[in-house]
Amino acid sequence: xxxxxxxxxxxxxxxxxxxxxxxxxxxxxxxxxxxxxxxxxxxxxxxxxxxxxxxxxxxxxxxxxxxxxxxxxxxxxxxxxxxxxxxxxxxxxxxxxxxxxxxxxxxxxxxxxxxxxxxxxxxxxxxxxxxxxxxxxxxxxxxxxxxxxxxxxxxxxxxxxxxxxxxxxxxxxxxxxxxxxxxxxxxxxxxxxxxxxxxxxxxxxxxxxxxxxxxxxxxxxxxxxxxxxxxxxxxxxxxxxxxxxxxxxxxxxxxxxxxxxxxxxxxxxxxxxxxxxxxxxxxxxxxxxxxxxxxxxx
Numbered sequence: 001x002x003x004x005x006x007x008x009x010x011x012x013x014x015x016x017x018x019x020x021x022x023x024x025x026x027x028x029x030x031x032x033x034x035x036x037x038x039x040x041x042x043x044x045x046x047x048x049x050x051x052x053x054x055x056x057x058x059x060x061x062x063x064x065x066x067x068x069x070x071x072x073x074x075x076x077x078x079x080x081x082x083x084x085x086x087x088x089x090x091x092x093x094x095x096x097x098x099x100x101x102x103x104x105x106x107x108x109x110x111x112x113x114x115x116x117x118x119x120x121x122x123x124x125x126x127x128x129x130x131x132x133x134x135x136x137x138x139x140x141x142x143x144x145x146x147x148x149x150x151x152x153x154x155x156x157x158x159x160x161x162x163x164x165x166x167x168x169x170x171x172x173x174x175x176x177x178x179x180x181x182x183x184x185x186x187x188x189x190x191x192x193x194x195x196x197x198x199x200x201x202x203x204x205x206x207x208x209x210x211x212x213x214x215x216x217x218x219x220x221x222x223x224x225x226x227x228x229x230x231x232x233x234x235x236x237x238x239x240x241x242x243x244x245x246x247x248x249x250x251x252x253x254x255x256x257x258x259x260x261x262x263x264x265x266x267x268x269x270x271x272x273x274x275x276x277x278x279x280x281x282x283x284x285x286x287x288x289x290x291x292x293x294x295x296x297x298x
Contacts, residue, residue: 006035006036006086006087006088007032007035007036007037007086007087007088007089007090007103007107008036008037008039008084008086008088008089008090009027009036009037009038009039009089009090009091009092009103010039010041010076010079010080010084010089010090010091010092011023011038011039011040011041011079011091011092011093011094012040012041012043012072012075012076012079012093012094013040013041013042013043013045013049013050013053013094014042014043014044014045014049014069014072014075014094015045015046015047015049016045016047016049016094016095017047017048017049017052018095019094019095019204020049020052020053020094020095021052022097022128023092023093023094023095023096023097023098024052024053024056024060026096026097026098026099026100026201027060027092027098028056028059028060029100030098030100030101030102030103030104031100031101031103031104032103032104032107033060036060036061036103037061037062037063037086038060038061038062038063038092039062039063039065039079039082039084040053040062040063040064040065041065041067041075041076041078041079042064042065042066042067043067043068043069043070043071043072043075044067044068044069049094050064050066065079065082072178072179073176073177073178073179073234074176074179076091076155076179076180077176077179077182080165080168080169080179080183081169085162086162087161087162088106088107088110088159088160088161088162089159089160089161089162089165090103090106090156090158090159090160091155091156091158091179091180092156093154093155093156093203095204095206096121096156096201096202096203096204097124097128097201097202097204098200098201098202099199099200099201099202101200102119102200102201103159105119105196105198105200106119106159106196106200107159109159109194109196110159110160110161110194112194113192114191114192114193114194115160115161115163115164115187115190115191115192115193116158116159116160116161116164116183116184116187116191116193116194117158117159117160117193117194117195117196118152118153118157118158118159118184118193118194118195118196119157119195119196119198119199119200119201120134120135120136120157120196120197120198120199120200121134121135121154121156121157121199121200121201121202121203122134122135122199122201122202122203123135123202123203123204123205124202124203124204124205125204125205125206126204126205126206126207128202128204130202131205133199134199135199135203136197139195139197140152140153140195141277141280142184142188142193142195143277144185144188144253144255144256145255145275145276145277146277146280146281147181147184147185147188148236148239148240148255148259148298149275149277149278149281149285149286149289150281150282150285150289151178151180151181152184153180153184154180154203155178155179155180155183156201156203157200157201158180158183158184160183160187163190164183164186164187164190164191167186167190168182168183168186171186171242171246172242172245172246173242173246174238174242175234175235175238175239175242176234177234177235177236177239181239182239185239185243186243186246186247189243189247189249189250235263235298236259236298237259237260237261237262237263237298240256240257240259240260241260243256244256244257244260254271255272255275258271258272259272262293262296263296269293269294272293273290273293273294278290
């Protein structure tokens with residue numbers, strides 16, 4: 001059993017030597033650093049990422065797991081399922097920069113009776129220059145439909161309770177397109193979710209992260225195709241089926257029921273293609289969703 005800490009930050013790293021020091025510095029400067037333990041899963045790095053992390057161990061309480069490459073979604077999922085005891089959990093990317101009060105404010109939102117909070121962010125470029133002051137304008141739509149169509153947030157914006165973690169671990173979940181989508185879906189079924197409109201971290205946009213944005217056309221196509229391939233291997237139809245099986249109250253949810261069978265049921269496919277939520281998502285997201293539904297790739 002790992003020693004109990006109040007706050008567990010879960011960070012998956014892979015060849016992150018370029019930006020990892022800036023992120024670790026922002027964690028070290030958290031207002032609640034004395035209550036934090038950082039759990040790092042190395043996803044098979046071949047650069048100096050681990051050497052850099054080890055040099056921070058005299059300033060940050062760090063536990064490192066050096067393991068094989070499974071990709072970002074599975075790497076974070078394996079961290080989530082490790083025997084880690086804490087009151088609060090946060091996902092952390094290797095290349096962002098957290099505001100000094102990110103952890104504190106995220107936990108304050110949970111203390112209003114929520115099982116999960118998620119916050120806004122600003123976008124920065126590879127040099128740390130601000131590209132966009134707010135990623136999200138307004139309050140995100142956290143409906144099941146929108147989570148399947150476009151998603152609403154990144155894992156690095158989330159903070160959640162130990163009770164939600166245990167709830168998720170008690171379920172049979174095999175299909176993990178992305179760890180953050182799964183956590184958000186089960187959080188909706190478990191309790192209340194809080195949105196923090198104030199940006200609490202800087203999300204770095206560069207050629208090597210998961211977001212297919214601000215790249216040249218070749219890089220954007222390559223990353224988009226990778227995302228689609230991941231979707232085919234980790235189908236949202238299977239996610240819907242597991243969600244319905246794990247949460248009996250969702251068996252009457254029409255959207256989830258249609259998503260579960262759309263690949264083999266033409267009527268179900270038409271219904272999810274005509275979903276009203278499509279009116280409110282970006283044209284890029286809408287185009288991707290429709291294309292993948294038609295080809296049974298979602």
